[in-house]
Amino acid sequence: xxxxxxxxxxxxxxxxxxxxxQHLRNTLKMILRRVEALEQKExxxxxxxxxxxxxxxxxxxxxxxxxxxxxxxxxxxKD
Numbered sequence: 001x002x003x004x005x006x007x008x009x010x011x012x013x014x015x016x017x018x019x020x021x022q023h024l025r026n027t028l029k030m031i032l033r034r035v036e037a038l039e040q041k042e043x044x045x046x047x048x049x050x051x052x053x054x055x056x057x058x059x060x061x062x063x064x065x066x067x068x069x070x071x072x073x074x075x076x077x078k079d
Contacts, residue, residue, distance in 0.1 A: 005013040
């Protein structure tokens with residue numbers, strides 16, 4: 001069976017199977033706090049939204065295969 005290690009704050013690695021119950025609880029709580037913080041960060045990000053008829057029309061034109069052909073796409077989005 002594969003062994004998993006947890007890196008503690010002080011840099012020491014500990015086998016997860018050897019962690020006591022309190023350490024496991026604290027580790028789980030820390031993981032849950034981090035997930036919650038990431039979710040809050042995602043909610044706080046502004047959502048991209050097209051406003052106005054001209055912007056919406058422009059996107060519709062860009063999606064049209066005749067207007068936004070592969071050659072244009074390659075030239076426009078070059079790295």
